[in-house]
Amino acid sequence: MTTLNKVTAAHIAALREIAGDKNVLVDEESLDRYAQDETEDLHFLPEVVVKPETTAQVSKIMQLCQQELLPVTPRGGGTGLSGGALPQLGGVLLSMERFNKIIEIDERNLQVTTEPGVITEVLQNTVKEKGLFYPPDPSSRGTCFIGGNIAENSGGPKAVKYGVVKDYVLNLEVVLPSGEVIWTGANVLKNSTGYNLTQLVVGSEGTLGIVTKIVLRLIPLPKNDLLMLVPFRSAESACAAVSAIFRAGYTPSAMEFMERDALLWVTQFVDSSTVKIEDDIQAHLLIEVDGNYPEVLMQEMEGIAGIVEGYDIGEILFAEDSTQKDELWKLRRRVAEAVKANSVYKEEDTVVPRAELPVLLKGVKDIGAKYGFHSVCYGHAGDGNLHVNIIRGTLTEEQWNGTLTEGIREIFQLVKELKGTISGEHGIGLVQKNYLDIVFDDTSLRIMRQIKQIFDPNNILNRGKIFDC
Numbered sequence: 001m002t003t004l005n006k007v008t009a010a011h012i013a014a015l016r017e018i019a020g021d022k023n024v025l026v027d028e029e030s031l032d033r034y035a036q037d038e039t040e041d042l043h044f045l046p047e048v049v050v051k052p053e054t055t056a057q058v059s060k061i062m063q064l065c066q067q068e069l070l071p072v073t074p075r076g077g078g079t080g081l082s083g084g085a086l087p088q089l090g091g092v093l094l095s096m097e098r099f100n101k102i103i104e105i106d107e108r109n110l111q112v113t114t115e116p117g118v119i120t121e122v123l124q125n126t127v128k129e130k131g132l133f134y135p136p137d138p139s140s141r142g143t144c145f146i147g148g149n150i151a152e153n154s155g156g157p158k159a160v161k162y163g164v165v166k167d168y169v170l171n172l173e174v175v176l177p178s179g180e181v182i183w184t185g186a187n188v189l190k191n192s193t194g195y196n197l198t199q200l201v202v203g204s205e206g207t208l209g210i211v212t213k214i215v216l217r218l219i220p221l222p223k224n225d226l227l228m229l230v231p232f233r234s235a236e237s238a239c240a241a242v243s244a245i246f247r248a249g250y251t252p253s254a255m256e257f258m259e260r261d262a263l264l265w266v267t268q269f270v271d272s273s274t275v276k277i278e279d280d281i282q283a284h285l286l287i288e289v290d291g292n293y294p295e296v297l298m299q300e301m302e303g304i305a306g307i308v309e310g311y312d313i314g315e316i317l318f319a320e321d322s323t324q325k326d327e328l329w330k331l332r333r334r335v336a337e338a339v340k341a342n343s344v345y346k347e348e349d350t351v352v353p354r355a356e357l358p359v360l361l362k363g364v365k366d367i368g369a370k371y372g373f374h375s376v377c378y379g380h381a382g383d384g385n386l387h388v389n390i391i392r393g394t395l396t397e398e399q400w401n402g403t404l405t406e407g408i409r410e411i412f413q414l415v416k417e418l419k420g421t422i423s424g425e426h427g428i429g430l431v432q433k434n435y436l437d438i439v440f441d442d443t444s445l446r447i448m449r450q451i452k453q454i455f456d457p458n459n460i461l462n463r464g465k466i467f468d469c
Contacts, residue, residue, distance in 0.1 A: 001469060002458045004071045007047035007091060011068060015050050015092070018060045023098070025049040034075065034093045038140075038336075039083040039431060041344050046073065046093035053098040055173060055181060055212040062210065063179030065092055065460055072177075072461050074206040076116065076148030079140040081336075081347050082429030084151065084205045084465055096147050099212065102126055110218045111170065111187060116147020116211050133221040135162035138425070139333045147211050153203030155425040157254035157288075157332070160382030162219075164425065166202045173213035174201055177456040187215050200451070205427045206462045208455040225253065225290035226301045227325045229275065231314035235259045235283035235377075239357035241311040242285070242381045246354065250304055254288040255382030257357075262335050262378040269338035274327045281314050285381060286332055335378050336389075344392040345376075346431075348408060352420030354384035363414045364388050371407035372399065385424035405434075412438045428466045436467060 016024045025031065026048050035045045052058045065072050071091030078085060087093050099117035105127060106112070112127055112134070120141040124134050137156040138144055144154070150172070155164040171185040184197035201208055232238035238257060245252070258266075260282050267275060275284075285308070289300045305316055319325040339345055352360050361377060364386075368375050373395060379387040388411065392400055412422045412435050421439050422432060436445065449469050452459070459469050 002069060002460075004089065004091065004460060004463070005069045007070060011064070011070060012048055014064055015048065015061065018064070019050050019052050019057050023051040023053070025051075034078070034095065035087070037078045037080045037083065037085050038340075039081055039086065039429070040346055042083055042086055042430070044086050044088040045090065046087040047090045049093045049095055051095045051098050055175060058094070058175045058210050058212055059179045059181055061092070061094065062175055062177055062461075066178055066458065069458060069460065071463055074151075074210050074462060076145035076151065077119065077140070077143050079138075079144040080148065080152065080427070080429065081349070082152075082205075082423070082427040083431045084427050084429035084462070085148075086430055088430060088464060094210065096145065096210075099147070103213070105130060105132070107132070109187070110220075111215060112218055113213060113215050114146055116145055116150065116214060118146050120144050120146055120149060127218055128221055131221050132218040134168065134216060134218055135159075136165045136168065139336060141333075146214060150202055150211055150214060151204065151206045152425060152427040155380065155383065155385065157256055157380060159380060159425075160255055161251050161253045161290075166199055168216045168218075169198055169202050169214065170217055171215040172198055172201055172211050174209035174211055176209045177458070177461045181212075182209075189217065203427070205429060205465050207452060207465055208461070210461075222253070222290040223292045224294050224297055225288055225325075226297050227286070227288045227319040227328060228301060228305070229317040229319075229328055230285045230287060230305075230308050231278065231281040231316075232283045232285070233280050233312045233314065236358040236361055237311040238283040238285050239361050239381065241308050242357055243355040244307050244311075245287075245304055246382075248303065248307055250289075250300055250307075252287050252304070252382060253290040254286065255380070256286040256332050256378070257283065257381035257386070258286070258332065258335060258378040259283045259376065261376045262339070263331065265342055265376070266331050266335045266338035269341055270330060270334055272327060272331060274324065275317065275331065278314055286328060332378075336387075339376055339389050339391070342391070346390045346392075346404070346408070347426070348388040348390065348411060349385070349423045349426035350388055350411065350415045350420060351383065351385040351424030352415055352418040354382065356418040356420065357381060357384055357386065360386055360414065360418060360420070364411055367407050367410050367414070370410075371403060373404060373407060380424070383424065384420065409435060409438070430465055433465070433467050
């Protein structure tokens with residue numbers, strides 16, 4: 001493996017030539033600000049932070065780093081949960097925050113061209129003003145960047161009906177580790193011209209290139225939605241109800257699972273009185289339907305309510321207006337913050353076929369009892385995507401960084417047995433790479449490493465993420 005070099009004063013001077021003095025940071029306070037994301041309590045200082053503004057600047061930076069063998073870590077909004085934007089090797093932290101322009105909204109073709117540093121919710125609200133819809137909506141949509149969503153192939157609650165980021169990306173401008181600039185595809189809905197480089201870059205976690213422009217497809221904005229919160233006396237029953245709803249022919253626009261502690265903690269965290277959590281309630285499903293015809297949506301909601309009534313539920317809360325809808329969504333979207341406020345935690349992003357959710361949830365709890373850890377689970381139940389938050393609490397250092405890894409491995413082995421995989425939307429990054437052998441054989445891993453080698457022969461770009469080459 002190529003040995004990478006430390007950043008020198010001469011390198012910093014060259015970076016300032018490229019990006020401007022004010023956009024190259026080396027002071028301790030600035031470096032510390034870019035040393036962490038939302039992954040556990042991990043902290044790695046870069047040697048220098050560079051904030052380019054144009055594709056040409058990114059190209060020149062990558063040419064310099066390639067020539068001088070400097071490690072480069074690309075960074076978006078810093079909301080990642082797998083350590084993908086952590087500069088664990090020091091080196092150059094390449095922040096894309098100045099790439100913050102929406103370049104064009106093409107209403108005729110239902111497309112938007114954007115830079116990667118645009119906040120996801122800003123993009124959604126901007127196209128919404130024109131009656132258009134960009135569905136992928138991770139919980140961090142108010143702070144995460146579109147570029148980071150591309151890197152992780154993000155999903156969110158709407159994915160159950162509308163799909164994830166990969167389903168909306170048409171074309172990407174990418175700066176390769178060599179500094180060369182390519183477009184990966186075309187601005188069309190169908191493309192069988194050569195290998196699909198666009199979809200190869202989506203979800204590659206910043207290991208193959210730096211995305212500098214993005215072309216996304218849009219859809220017309222649904223005019224109406226209805227929302228309900230269903231309490232269950234058994235968490236496994238809540239999971240079982242999910243598959244039953246789909247088998248009955250309904251496709252909600254969102255179906256979110258929160259077990260008791262998740263909703264209890266977030267209710268306390270945001271000081272909300274919207275939901276009264278009864279003593280015998282162990283989990284909730286937040287279910288949304290959307291479309292253009294209110295009478296059809298009401299029929300769907302009534303049909304779904306009829307199905308869940310067979311799963312030992314409490315009183316269903318139907319959101320009466322937009323204010324109550326917003327409050328319920330706020331509770332779901334801020335669960336991760338509430339969990340983090342209670343304790344350091346490890347979040348495992350499991351995904352299984354949705355009918356296997358009850359087995360997965362029971363298995364997680366059984367493994368937790370075996371290894372002595374408490375978990376708080378929530379996630380996108382409609383996709384079979386369960387976020388397992390393992391709470392550190394009073395676990396010792398030896399338990400947290402030692403025996404706990406055995407418990408996590410057992411969870412992932414269970415996921416594999418259930419025909420699932422170890423990440424649905426958070427990526428592998430720095431913290432999950434030691435578990436890849438559970439879901440991939442040696443041949444598959446070899447092919448992935450060879451792809452990385454083709455794009456980045458000196459392994460300067462986000463080295464150590466996904467796997468060690």
